[in-house]
Structures are given as C-alpha cells and as structure tokens.
Amino acid sequence: MTDTTLIEGKGRTLWGDVWDQYKTHKGALIGTGVFLFILFAVFLGPYIYDVDPQYLNIREKNQGPSLSHLMGTDQLGRDMLAQVLHGGRVSMAVGVIAMFISLVVGTIVGLLAGYFKKLDGPLMRLTDLFLALPLLPLLLVIIMLFRDTLRGMFGPETGIFILIVFIIGITSWMHTARIVRGDVLAQKEREFVLAAKSIGTPSRRVIIRHILPNVLSPIMVSATLGVANAIITESALSFLGLGFPSDFPTWGRLLFDGANYMTLTPARVVWPGLAISLTVLSVNFIGDGLRDALDPRIRGR
Amino acid sequence: MFNYTIRRLIFTIPTLLFISFVIFFILDTAPNDPTGNLPLTIPPDVREKIRISFGLDKPMFFRYLLWCQQFFINEPLNMIEQWFNITIGDGERLRVQSWATRSPVVDLVVERMPQTLWVVGMSYVVGIVIAIPIGVISAYKQYSWFDQIGTFISMLGFSVPTFFTGLLMIVIFSVQLHWFPSIYDTTLKVDSWGNFVLQVKQMIMPVMVLAFFNAAQLSRFMRASMLDNLQQDYVRTARAKGLKERVVVLTHVLRNSLIPVVTVIALGVPQVFGGAIITEQIFKVNGLGQLLIIGIQGADIPLVQTLTFIFAVLIVLFNLIADILYGLLDPRIRYD
Numbered sequence: 314m315t316d317t318t319l320i321e322g323k324g325r326t327l328w329g330d331v332w333d334q335y336k337t338h339k340g341a342l343i344g345t346g347v348f349l350f351i352l353f354a355v356f357l358g359p360y361i362y363d364v365d366p367q368y369l370n371i372r373e374k375n376q377g378p379s380l381s382h383l384m385g386t387d388q389l390g391r392d393m394l395a396q397v398l399h400g401g402r403v404s405m406a407v408g409v410i411a412m413f414i415s416l417v418v419g420t421i422v423g424l425l426a427g428y429f430k431k432l433d434g435p436l437m438r439l440t441d442l443f444l445a446l447p448l449l450p451l452l453l454v455i456i457m458l459f460r461d462t463l464r465g466m467f468g469p470e471t472g473i474f475i476l477i478v479f480i481i482g483i484t485s486w487m488h489t490a491r492i493v494r495g496d497v498l499a500q501k502e503r504e505f506v507l508a509a510k511s512i513g514t515p516s517r518r519v520i521i522r523h524i525l526p527n528v529l530s531p532i533m534v535s536a537t538l539g540v541a542n543a544i545i546t547e548s549a550l551s552f553l554g555l556g557f558p559s560d561f562p563t564w565g566r567l568l569f570d571g572a573n574y575m576t577l578t579p580a581r582v583v584w585p586g587l588a589i590s591l592t593v594l595s596v597n598f599i600g601d602g603l604r605d606a607l608d609p610r611i612r613g614r
Numbered sequence: 615m616f617n618y619t620i621r622r623l624i625f626t627i628p629t630l631l632f633i634s635f636v637i638f639f640i641l642d643t644a645p646n647d648p649t650g651n652l653p654l655t656i657p658p659d660v661r662e663k664i665r666i667s668f669g670l671d672k673p674m675f676f677r678y679l680l681w682c683q684q685f686f687i688n689e690p691l692n693m694i695e696q697w698f699n700i701t702i703g704d705g706e707r708l709r710v711q712s713w714a715t716r717s718p719v720v721d722l723v724v725e726r727m728p729q730t731l732w733v734v735g736m737s738y739v740v741g742i743v744i745a746i747p748i749g750v751i752s753a754y755k756q757y758s759w760f761d762q763i764g765t766f767i768s769m770l771g772f773s774v775p776t777f778f779t780g781l782l783m784i785v786i787f788s789v790q791l792h793w794f795p796s797i798y799d800t801t802l803k804v805d806s807w808g809n810f811v812l813q814v815k816q817m818i819m820p821v822m823v824l825a826f827f828n829a830a831q832l833s834r835f836m837r838a839s840m841l842d843n844l845q846q847d848y849v850r851t852a853r854a855k856g857l858k859e860r861v862v863v864l865t866h867v868l869r870n871s872l873i874p875v876v877t878v879i880a881l882g883v884p885q886v887f888g889g890a891i892i893t894e895q896i897f898k899v900n901g902l903g904q905l906l907i908i909g910i911q912g913a914d915i916p917l918v919q920t921l922t923f924i925f926a927v928l929i930v931l932f933n934l935i936a937d938i939l940y941g942l943l944d945p946r947i948r949y950d
Contacts, residue, residue: 549777
C-alpha cells in the first residue's frame with residue numbers, strides 16, 4: 314500500500330502526519346476554531362465595529378446589553394464591546410510576546426544545560442532557584458517598584474507593556490528549560506549526533522542543525538501552554554490593580570474595573586471574564602491536541 | 615533516608631538565605647522612594663529624617679544583615695519567650711518593623727494567619743476530596759461519558775481563572791439569589807448555632823472557588839496515575855486470584871496510585887497560598903494575601919520582604935516534604 318502511494322507521488326510528510334493526527338482530536342479542532350475566531354475578532358473586529366472605546370457618553374452610562382451597545386456600557390458610558398475588543402489586543406499581544414521571551418530563554422538554557430556538561434550544574438541550580446521564588450508576590454513587587462521609572466522612559470502605555478511582558482517572560486521559562494534539557498540529554502547520545510561530531514561539526518552547528526529540530530515538539534507544546542499561562546498571569550496582575558491602567562485596559566483590567574459595579578451591571582464582569590476563559594481554554598485544548606499529534610508513539614496508532 | 619533528610623535540610627539553609635538576599639536585592643535596587651507616598655507638605659529635612667529613622671542611610675549589605683538578624687534570631691527568640699513565658703537575655707530586641715503601621719511584621723502575620731489557613735486549608739481538603747473519586751472513576755471507566763465530562767470539566771477548571779469564577783459566583787449567588795454574603799466577615803465569632811451557619815455560609819464561596827481549581831488539577835493527576843497502575847501485571851494477578859473488583863481497585867490500585875498524587879498534593883500547597891492572594895482579594899478576606907497587597911500598595915518594604923520570604927519558605931519546605939514523602943511511600947525509591 315505504501316508502494317502505490319509512493320508511485321502516485323503522494324509522499325507522506327511529517328507535518329502531514331501531524332495534521333492527520335491533530336484532526337482526530339475533536340477538542341483541539343474546536344479549540345483552534347475558537348482561538349482563530351477570537352484572534353480574528355480582536356485584531357480585525359475593531360475595524361468592523363469601529364466604536365471608539367474611550368468615547369465618553371455619560372447619558373448612557375451603566376446600561377445593560379442593548380442593540381446600540383451589544384455588551385452594555387460602563388460607568389462613564391463607554392461601549393463595552395469596543396473595550397473588550399481593544400483590550401483583547403493587548404491581552405493577546407502580552408500572551409504571545411511573553412510566551413516568546415520565556416520560550417527563547419527556556420530553550421537556550423535547556424539546550425546549553427543539556428549539551429554542555431560543565432554548564433549543566435550551574436544552570437539547573439539557577440532553574441531550581443527560580444522555581445523556588447514566590448512568583449506572584451515577586452511580580453507584584455517588581456511592578457510596583459519599576460512601574461513609574463519605565464513609564465517615564467517609554468511613555469505610560471509602552472512602559473507598562475514592556476515591563477509586564479518582560480517580567481512574565483523572565484519568570485516562566487523554567488519548565489521549558491527542564492523539558493528541553495531532558496530531551497537534549499537523550500538526543501545527544503544518539504548516533505546521528507556522534508556522526509555529526511565525528512566529521513568535525515562545531516558544537517554550535519550540532520545544536521542548531523541536529524538537536525534543536527529533534528526537541529522542537531516539546532517546545533511547541535510548552536509554547537501553547539505558555540500563551541495560556543501568560544494571559545492568565547497578566548489578567549491576574551491587572552485584576553489586582555497592578556497591571557495595565559484603566560485608560561489602556563486589558564481583559565483583566567476590565568474585570569477589575571467591572572467588579573466594583575457588579576451589582577449594577579453584572580454583564581461588565583461576564584464578558585471580559587468569558588473572553589479570558591475562552592481564550593485560555595481553547596489554547597489549552599490546542600496544546601492537548603498538539604501533544605498527541607507530535608508524539609510519534611501516539612501518532613503511529 | 616534519615617541521612618538524606620538531614621542533608622537536604624542543611625542544604626535548604628543556604629538556599630533560603632540566597633533567596634532572601636535576592637528578594638532584598640530586588641526590593642532595594644528599585645528606584646522608588648519609601649517616603650514618596652507621604653504628603654508633599656513635609657519639608658525635605660524632615661523627609662530625610664524619616665528616611666534615616668527607617669535605616670535607609672546605611673549601606674545595603676548592612677541593612678540586609680540587620681534584617682537577617684531580626685528575622686532569623688530575634689523573632690524566633692521572641693516567639694519562644696511568648697510561648698513559654700520566659701525572658702531570654704534582657705528581652706529588648708529589635709524586631710522587623712512595618713513602616714506603615716510601625717508594629718512588628720510578625721505580629722501582623724500572626725494576626726492574619728488563621729483566616730488564610732481556614733480558607734486555603736479548607737479549600738485544599740475539599741479539592742482533594744472531590745478530585746480523588748473523580749480521578750479513580752474516570753480512569754476505571756476510561757473514555758466513558760463520565761470520563762469525557764470529567765476531563766472537560768477539569769480542563770475548564772484550570773483554564774478559567776479563579777478571579778472569574780469568584781466574580782461569577784458572587785454575581786449569581788450574592789447579587790441575584792442572595793444566598794451567600796459576598797464579603798467575608800472576620801469579626802464573626804462562632805459562639806452559637808446561628809453564627810456557625812453564618813460562618814459556613816460566608817466560607818462556601820471562597821472555599822469552593824479554590825477547591826474547584828485545585829480539584830481540576832489533582833483529578834487529572836489521579837486519573838493518569840490510576841491508568842498507569844491499572845495496566846500493571848499485579849492487577850491481573852490480583853484478579854486471577856479471584857479477588858473482588860472492589861478490592862482490586864480500591865486496595866491494590868488506588869493505594870499504589872496515590873503515591874505520586876500525594877507528592878503532587880504536597881507540591882501544590884505553596885501554589886495554593888499564592889492563589890489565595892487573588893481569592894482573598896475577591897471575597898475581601900483579610901488574610902495574608904490581602905496583607906501583601908496592602909503592603910505593596912503602601913510601599914511597606916519590610917512587610918513585603920518578610921511576607922515574600924515566608925512564601926519562599928513555604929515553597930522550599932513543601933518541595934522537601936514532597937521529596938521525603940516520595941521516598942517514604944515508594945519502596946522502589948531510595949535516596950541513599
């Protein structure tokens with residue numbers, strides 16, 4: 314059977330196999346759909362629903378959902394739907410960029426620790442140390458202490474964005490590093506690495522050419538989980554009042570502001586919270602599906 | 615095992631010292647003025663005197679050593695004095711003082727501890743009680759509707775952040791149905807049946823929010839661990855001997871599956887305390903988490919330093935407990 318497919322020229326590729334397996338995971342497919350929808354809504358939605366999220370209309374304050382304001386309005390009469398869409402941009406951007414930072418740091422630490430025996434001890438002790446730090450209190454403290462300086466340097470919006478993205482990224486790389494290190498330790502004993510070394514390939518190229526592609530699947534899985542984690546952390550910080558300011562809201566901040574008006578307009582709490590939950594849920598399902606799809610043992614079945 | 619425990623215990627001392635130094639360093643390098651929150655009408659020379667009274671004119675390393683002395687030597691001595699009603703030395707010791715309240719930080723912590731322990735401890739126990747049966751059943755009936763629903767709900771549980779579930783519960787049960795109060799009243803004394811009912815009522819929501827989150831993670835671990843064990847040879851042997859299915863699952867498989875779960879439970883304790891920061895903020899419980907937030911907002915450096923360090927101690931301690939438990943429970947694992 315394999316022969317006929319080969320003759321017809323329909324070779325099987327790795328990513329084709331991965332996609333075939335991914336398709337069988339119902340939750341992952343729905344998750345992908347929901348995630349793409351949210352992504353689309355958040356990045357293109359504001360062009361279609363072009364209401365200014367900062368437009369004050371005191372006469373229409375504290376309204377419930379209606380035809381003119383689909384998600385109601387806040388205490389200053391700002392349209393909630395527009396705010397949720399704009400806030401989502403920031404939340405998503407924080408999630409993706411913070412994940413990227415933590416992934417880069419984690420992968421580099423993991424690769425170095427796994428490949429070079431001399432670095433293994435110190436780097437893993439560093440990882441252990443980071444794991445022993447109480448992260449949420451420290452994040453809060455760092456934001457409190459450095460917020461004003463960074464705002465002064467980069468402006469109120471960019472400053473806080475840089476700060477939050479950076480500290481979330483720099484405090485969430487440890488799990489990636491551990492997983493990557495474990496995989497590198499296994500891969501570097503394989504024959505193809507020995508072969509590469511024996512023809513005099515420098516260490517740098519062995520790592521990038523031969524080892525990195527083979528440890529890509531755990532990295533991809535931890536990337537999806539990293540997005541979910543970063544979005545939740547950012548919302549938690551904003552929810553505690555130490556994240557983004559009210560005039561540059563994220564979903565977490567909208568939730569925090571809405572909490573004070575819970576008895577009056579419960580919808581203000583529901584929509585941003587629902588947006589966070591749906592995003593994180595869909596990302597987690599994507600991660601679940603990816604884990605199965607990228608695992609050759611499961612894929613074979 | 616004993617040697618291993620002693621070795622690990624000794625190793626925690628430099629780790630904790632290093633962590634405390636890192637926390638101190640972060641707090642100290644920050645370009646922030648602790649008198650920044652005071653009224654602008656205070657003249658500069660008075661402001662300078664306030665800074666000196668905080669000890670800020672001394673070099674950083676000196677202040678770190680002073681904090682170490684206060685926290686690691688003076689505070690324990692003070693506690694021993696209070697417990698046993700004795701006086702050691704002249705009894706005049708400098709304690710870690712909060713800048714905002716001017717009272718010893720440890721007293722503040724002791725004051726707030728019971729509320730946090732009640733809510734957090736209760737939620738963890740409830741979470742475990744919910745998670746274990748769900749994990750067992752969904753592993754035993756893998757891919758059944760119960761398993762599918764359980765998996766989905768646990769996915770929901772750790773995807774939906776606690777600050778959303780908490781607010782949602784307040785909207786439904788406090789605002790709409792008026793069943794439970796949305797604010798936790800710490801002054802309530804349980805001295806009669808009516809007050810006991812009130813206490814239970816105000817605890818239900820914070821406890822359930824945290825319990826749901828914990829149960830979601832634990833039930834996944836329980837399920838995975840059960841699945842690993844159900845395929846082992848000893849299970850087939852037990853069935854072949856003619857043991858009842860109940861005995862096979864509940865005595866043989868469950869006991870072996872609990873070993874990794876117990877360590878996960880121990881590892882999760884510090885995280886639960888971290889999560890309590892948010893839950894306490896939602897339900898206005900005046901526990902440790904709220905104290906931390908107040909300290910951060912008021913730039914109360916000694917308070918924040920001490921609280922953050924206590925969280926770090928919890929993490930290191932429970933990591934140690936988890937490792938030791940693993941060695942004690944699983945005869946296959948020997949550290950020596």
